[in-house]
Amino acid sequence: MKKVFTQTALAAAIAVGSAGFTTASAETELVIVSWGGAYTASQQGAYHDPYMAANPDIKIINDDSAAEGAAKLRAMAEAGNTTWDLLDAEAPSAIALCDEGLVDEINHDKDLAMAPDGTMASVDFGDSIISPCFIPQIAYSFAFGYRNDAFDTPPTAMSDVFDLEKFPGKRALEKRPDTNMEWALIADGVAPGDVYDVLDTEEGVKRAFAKLDTIKDQVVWWTKGAQPMQLLADGEVVFGTSYNGRLFEAIEVNKQPINMLWDAQILNLDGWVVPTNAPHKAEIMEYLKFATDTQRLADQSKFISYGPLRASSAALVGKHGELGIDMAPHMPTDPVNMKTAFAYDFEWWADHKDDLAERFEAWLISG
Amino acid sequence: MAKKMSQSNTSSEPLKTADGVSLKVSLNRALRRRKITALLLVTPLFLFILLTFLGPIFDMLLRSVDNKIIVQVLPKTVSQLAVWDASTGELPDEAVFKAFVEDAKIAAENKTISRVGKRLNYEKSGMSSLFRKTGRKLKKFDPDKLEISYTDLVLGYDKKWAKHETWWLIQRESGKYTSSYYYAAVDAQIGVDGVQRKPDDQRIYMKLLKRTMWLSSLITLLTIVLGYPIAYLLATLKTRTSNLLMILVLLPFWTSLLVRTSAWIALLQREGVVNDFLVTLGFIGDDGRLAMIHNQVGTVVAMTHILLPFMILPLFSVMKTISPTYVRAARSMGATSFTAFRRVYFPNTVAGIGAGGILVFILAIGYYITPALVGGTSGTLLSNFIAYHISTSLNWGLAAALGTILLMVVLVLYILYDKIVGIDNMKLG
Structure with a gap:
């Protein structure tokens, strides 16, 4: 002692x-x-x-x-x-x-x-x-992950997220206008290169919201990065957006039944x-x-x-x-992942984020 | 004795202390000394409150009207614009453009020009990039080599400079103080022809304020309904049992807020404990699982649980002081147990309900972490937007205006409470 x-x-x-x-x-x-x-x-x-x-x-x-x-x-x-x-x-x-x-x-x-x-x-x-x-x-990129045990034929494109008939179930999206509005327009058939030109017009903004309207009642909106991974792991949602690093960790390190959907990943x-x-x-x-x-x-x-x-x-x-x-x-x-990657326009969002964040929130409330 | 007193009262000679000073002066002196001591004792607390509470609130109030940036960065432009008559619908004259180029060139070199852009972007989107772009070009501009007019120079930079609205906006926001944050906070905007409400699909803050009020009231009501019987039990049981129950009340109170919120997610989600339980019992089918989280239900349930101790504790401390003999007396005089409760016990606890109610309500309208995690879209509160403008968009002016409105609402409710219940009746313990 x-x-x-x-x-x-x-x-x-x-x-x-x-x-x-x-x-x-x-x-x-x-x-x-x-x-x-x-x-x-x-x-x-x-x-x-x-x-x-x-x-x-x-x-x-x-x-x-x-x-x-x-x-x-x-x-x-x-x-x-x-x-x-x-x-x-x-x-x-x-x-x-x-x-x-x-x-x-x-x-x-x-x-x-x-x-x-x-x-x-x-x-x-x-x-x-x-x-x-x-x-x-x-x-890094915002991309979708999906439960690989949820569908018989797995989704192959980002637009499948907007297809409730073939791919029913809840989707976890981040509660922010950017990324979601771009995805909505691309899924609605706008060429990726024209997305910001379309969003520059009032009709374009309305069009993006209209596309989001089609899945609105099936969306769980997340605010903290850990949420979508938890929702996917629990089977609460079948699709979820997240940072690709977090998806990597869930898939490769934690061996969750999740697959990566690189299509239309948004680079940041x-x-x-x-x-x-x-x-x-x-x-x-x-x-x-x-x-x-x-x-x-x-x-x-x-x-x-x-x-x-x-x-x-x-x-x-x-x-x-x-x-x-x-x-x-x-x-x-x-x-391979970059083939359909979408380039986020920082300059455009620096101008429009304030405005669209409010409109996005107003759109959420009007539900 | 009586004779002596009446003598001294009637005598014109004032009373004196042993050292010959008049009693009145001496007493006053002692009183003053005691007052100074008391003042010195409260000074640290007073300074503390002033520095950490009143100061920041005042600072926040100021921020909601502060608008110095434009007049600071573009002083010449502002004074030139003052004489421009915007109602003509024409662009300002060459003098304004010249002043603007001079101001903006200095600002571009000091890197302050994009701050003006960011400020004006709150009023109209697109201003931020306009100023950044113009700043970049003006940095390279050499006034000695100018061959065209200043007007043509600026108009050549971007077509937005040819818009009447751009200049009108700068003129409008050139004062040291602005009311535009408050207009934004009540979903209005200042157009060229006056103040208008924003289009219906862009109004949010008033809706959020109403929702915040409604949910906070609901949560307060629920904590009263749930907390009252618990507090009663705690106050009337034997000390040993009630101490044990008290620990059960306090244990979640001491647990991290995030842990409690996450626990509710695990309980309430579609694949969660409550739904599994209901499915197993056969109350609902597997495809009919209830949506209890990421909506208003989630916010109300989680916040009621989190705020419950703030209701129970004041209620408990008030109930503890109510003597059981009151109810017994009422019963012995023939009151039914309900009448005895309604006419004797309950009125004695109103002070506790008032204190707990105000505490829970004020905490509820300022909550933002829990609603952000479990509220989904329908359970978001105004405070979530204040947090967004403070930490993400950096629009502190709007955050301050929203915060001020919330503060005013609380003050109005407080005054109403004072008028109806009386603040003296509030007991926190």
Whole structure:
């Protein structure tokens, strides 16, 4: 007993001593805000851990409040006390934050690493740089999953979701106008390339709502990402939209009786934005150069099925870290899955989201 | 003794304390000292409430009318537009366009121009991209090389600049304060010819407000109906048993809100426990499973359960103080048990019902997590939209206007309650 006590005391003394030592060596703590759960874990594995191993004086603190990121960042900026160094944001919210001047514009070629073959970052990332503030990381998509035990002939196209006769049962859709209105129009026969031109007109909006009307009483609207997977797993719904990464996890990791329906998947982007007046601007830019290079972006796909946005990373996508399965076919950016992929127009939604969100809600109530 | 007193009362000489100061002054001094001590004691609490409660509320009220951004970013344009007569239906003159180009160029360099766009986008969709686009082009524009008029320059950037409405909107929103958030919050819009209601398929907030009021009242009523017998049982049983029951009431109260909400999903869903049970018993067929979640039923059931302790606890503390002899006395004088309850016991508990009712109602109209998870479309409340505008759309002005309306409703109900029941009768414990 006494020996145990001495050992504990010794251990405690060492711990205290080393803690004192690390503080003395002026460690820099970078606060990085992301989505938590499997997603933060994938960033920890692919970016944070290797970076901290190479730079012992940097300590990265994860904050999981990206879902309220925009609101919190604005509150911090108004209070004049920004404590975040880096924020993970979806493309639309990155555009909004950039509009508000809450995040800094960056020079992609100067601030980010070149591809191994010398391609400039802005070329390597290509169209995914949707805002001068946005540092792209991954592409994810909204796609449908369906219960593979619910139908004799499985659905093959997104429009089957709108076919209640052949595919009866409830559908889980996210409670938001974007994605749903596009799907409704495509299912109604609008060519994918014309969707936003049609939505620009009053008749187009009405047409989208009319198509959604046909399945309205069979829809369960979800608001939190975990809901559709639970609904699918419980057999509450036969179709459900979700982020492809969550569907991957339910299908491959948790072995649920769910299949993926890649048709008309809607691609969205996720990336970093640097808050204006970030406390450690120089250090975080240093980190970004490392964390968004070709190898690091490819590494992330070992942990989660989201596609790296650098063209040069695509070839390096390998196998899942634990399951050992090939990740390429599970990526939204895989050529087979990309065939009918629909490109979400961020600019258009930045303009129309406020208006249509209200109309969408009014449409829901009028039910 | 009596003689001495009357003597001192009639004497013109004022009473003095031992140190020769008049008694009146001395008493006043002591009183003042005590008042200052009392004031100092409440100061921390007062400051706390001021900083964390009244301050934020006042800030929110201000936000719902605040409109500084446009006049800050486009000062010259605003002063030029002030003399423009919008009713002519013609575009403003060259001076306005020149002022706009000068303002907007500076704003584009300061990266503030898209904030104006975002602000005006709340009034009319399309403004956000218009300003962003114009800002991008103006950054590259060099005034020395201008060969056409400022008007043609701006009109060349985007055809929306040729619309009368765009300029009219900037003129309308050029004040430091605006009422447009409040109009939006009551489903109205300011058109060129005055204030109109929005088309029927775009009205939501008033419908949501009505629904929020109705569901909150229903939930309050249900908590009274369910909580009253439980509180009565708790107050009248032997202490040992009632303590045990009290734990049963408090245990869910201490459990995480999300856990309780998720538990209701597991119970009420189509393939859930309640439906399975009913199917097994043969009350309903397998294809006739009841829809009890993702609709109003789900919101009402889950919120009633979550808010029940807030009704039981005040009721319990009031009932605990009612002496059982009152009812016994009534019974001994010939009242039936119902009459004794109605005329003697119940009136004594009204204070508890009032306190619990106000507590539950006010909590219910502000709830948003539970309705978001179990409410589906028909069970969403106004607070869900406030949360949406705070955290997603960042339209804090509209969120503040909606919040202010909700606050006013609560205040009106509070005043009504005071008039009808009397706030002095409210007992929280």
